Amino acid sequence: MLDIAKLAGKIPGISKHFQQEMTASSQRLELAKTILQQAQSQQEALIERYQTWGDRLIFSAAIPIEPLDTRITIVPPPDSHSVFATDGSQIAPSHHEIAYCYLINVGRVMLHYGQNLHPLLDSLPEVYYRPEDLYVSRQWGIRTDEWLGYRRTVLEAQYLAEMACCWVNPPGAHHEPNLAMVDGSLVYWFLDGLANDARDLILLPIQEAWEQLRAARIPLMGYLSASRSVEAINFLRLHNCTFDSPNCTMNCMDMGEEKTPCQIIEPLRDTSLWGESLQPGERGPLWQSSARILDLYDEAQRIYFCYVNVGTEIARIEVPAWVIEDQDLFNHALGIMLAQVSKGFGYPVALAESHNQAVIRGGDRVRFFALLEQQMIRAGLQNVGTSYKEARKRGSIA
Numbered sequence: 001m002l003d004i005a006k007l008a009g010k011i012p013g014i015s016k017h018f019q020q021e022m023t024a025s026s027q028r029l030e031l032a033k034t035i036l037q038q039a040q041s042q043q044e045a046l047i048e049r050y051q052t053w054g055d056r057l058i059f060s061a062a063i064p065i066e067p068l069d070t071r072i073t074i075v076p077p078p079d080s081h082s083v084f085a086t087d088g089s090q091i092a093p094s095h096h097e098i099a100y101c102y103l104i105n106v107g108r109v110m111l112h113y114g115q116n117l118h119p120l121l122d123s124l125p126e127v128y129y130r131p132e133d134l135y136v137s138r139q140w141g142i143r144t145d146e147w148l149g150y151r152r153t154v155l156e157a158q159y160l161a162e163m164a165c166c167w168v169n170p171p172g173a174h175h176e177p178n179l180a181m182v183d184g185s186l187v188y189w190f191l192d193g194l195a196n197d198a199r200d201l202i203l204l205p206i207q208e209a210w211e212q213l214r215a216a217r218i219p220l221m222g223y224l225s226a227s228r229s230v231e232a233i234n235f236l237r238l239h240n241c242t243f244d245s246p247n248c249t250m251n252c253m254d255m256g257e258e259k260t261p262c263q264i265i266e267p268l269r270d271t272s273l274w275g276e277s278l279q280p281g282e283r284g285p286l287w288q289s290s291a292r293i294l295d296l297y298d299e300a301q302r303i304y305f306c307y308v309n310v311g312t313e314i315a316r317i318e319v320p321a322w323v324i325e326d327q328d329l330f331n332h333a334l335g336i337m338l339a340q341v342s343k344g345f346g347y348p349v350a351l352a353e354s355h356n357q358a359v360i361r362g363g364d365r366v367r368f369f370a371l372l373e374q375q376m377i378r379a380g381l382q383n384v385g386t387s388y389k390e391a392r393k394r395g396s397i398a
């Protein structure tokens with residue numbers, strides 16, 4: 001049992017450390033603002049440095065495609081528009097339960113404003129129990145509980161495209177602006193370490209779903225709250241480099257765990273820097289992500305991002321290339337996003353509701369396995385029950 005009194009006695013001892021860290025953080029932030037101003041006048045030269053030496057850097061840096069001092073006020077959306085969102089959760093498989101299977105539940109939300117159309121708020125649960133569902137990932141050394149997370153990402157994309165492209169006929173009734181939103185990044189970093197066959201089973205259906213949205217001209221957006229990204233900050237490391245050429249593999253590989261000369265503002269995050277210059281309702285410059293996994297994406301689906309002051313925080317907003325190529329489409333998407341944040345009191349209401357539809361609570365998990373047990377007994381199966389370990393954990397002698 002946690003000893004609260006003992007823990008409380010240790011808290012005053014760390015206050016001095018916090019004060020020192022806050023001072024250091026403030027100093028890093030001021031230094032970063034100075035570096036950003038200096039980099040603005042050298043932006044083209046820094047981009048050229050990246051294009052020349054990018055394959056020899058030991059960090060991933062995003063590339064600005066607009067001036068670093070870009071500050072654009074987001075225009076409110078029209079009264080009539082639609083928003084689509086999905087989110088998912090799961091019940092992981094366990095050998096101690098009634099049966100070795102897993103469940104994926106995808107919450108769906110479709111909200112229409114100013115169109116006199118009914119909303120949709122529901123979820124689609126699906127049980128996976130066949131050998132090809134449970135063990136296909138073993139050939140690539142991927143655990144089943146890890147694989148179901150990847151499968152959930154695919155279903156979220158597919159259900160989102162289905163809603164946005166098929167449920168309103170024609171898509172965007174009366175050609176009203178639309179927005180399809182997902183919670184989190186559109187850069188799927190987890191694909192980087194997967195075998196090619198495994199990666200194809202995940203990425204290809206996602207890209208197909210995105211292509212449906214592109215054909216219907218419904219912008220796709222990934223919304224990242226409390227982003228920890230440093231991709232934009234890393235671009236400034238090209239300015240901080242003290243060597244004639246930013247060849248990390250030659251200049252810095254022998255430094256071990258020591259910080260390299262270009263890391264003078266680490267561990268500052270992108271959101272901290274842009275939070276100093278963006279006013280509520282403003283966005284900063286657009287950046288092209290240079291994550292290695294994006295080499296596997298279709299050219300039109302490469303991911304770009306910007307930071308937006310949504311009033312309560314600095315949010316990272318990600319969109320595919322085809323969205324930013326249409327300026328009106330991009331501006332409408334940002335306006336709808338900002339309105340969603342306002343309606344959700346600090347977080348997009350469509351994303352919050354899709355999460356609420358998808359979430360599986362402890363009681364839901366118990367009822368799911370109880371229902372499964374009833375169906376197995378009804379089917380004539382014998383010796384149905386949980387392991388002794390699981391049964392014992394559900395009770396207590398206290």
